[in-house]
Amino acid sequence: MTRHFEVHVTAGTREEADAISTAVVRRRVAACAQIVGPISSVYWWEGEVQRDDEYLILMKTGAERLDDLVAAVRAVHSYTTPEIVAVPIEGGLAGYLGWVTAETAPRPGDG
Structure with missing residues (x-):
């Protein structure tokens, strides 16, 4: 059985989120991308909250x-250390997961 992942990425602007989403879907390395936000993030960076x-x-x-x-x-993100977290999908609608597999399958000419 093919394993699937939901990958979480944060971006500093809506425009950057759109650019990242478009890039990964066009390259067929993601079947889809949903943008949520704005969200409020609180985190440690360079010794400060x-x-x-x-x-x-x-x-x-x-x-x-x-x-x-x-x-x-990584190629299109502006952050030095972007959040890129892959969460395994343990189950779901078989037809949807099959669609994810089909849309992200390597194609001739993929590098």
């Missing part, structure tokens, strides 16, 4: 494309 509005991107991919998805996000 930071507070920022960010946008959360939720992407779905198959296990065989996870590394490619991470690389694609």
Whole structure:
């Protein structure tokens, strides 16, 4: 059985979230991406507690494309250390998960 992941990424602006989402779907390393936000983020960075509005991107991919998805996000993200967290999908509608697999399957010419 093919494993699937939901990948969480945050971005500092709506425009960047849109650009990341479009890039990963066009490259077929994510079947889809939903943008949520703005959200309020509180986190440690460079020795201080930071507070920022960010946008959360939720992407779905198959296990065989996870590394490619991470690389694609890193290539276009403005953060030095972006949040990229892959959460295994343990179950779901078989037809939907099959669609995720089909849409992210490597195609001829993929690098």
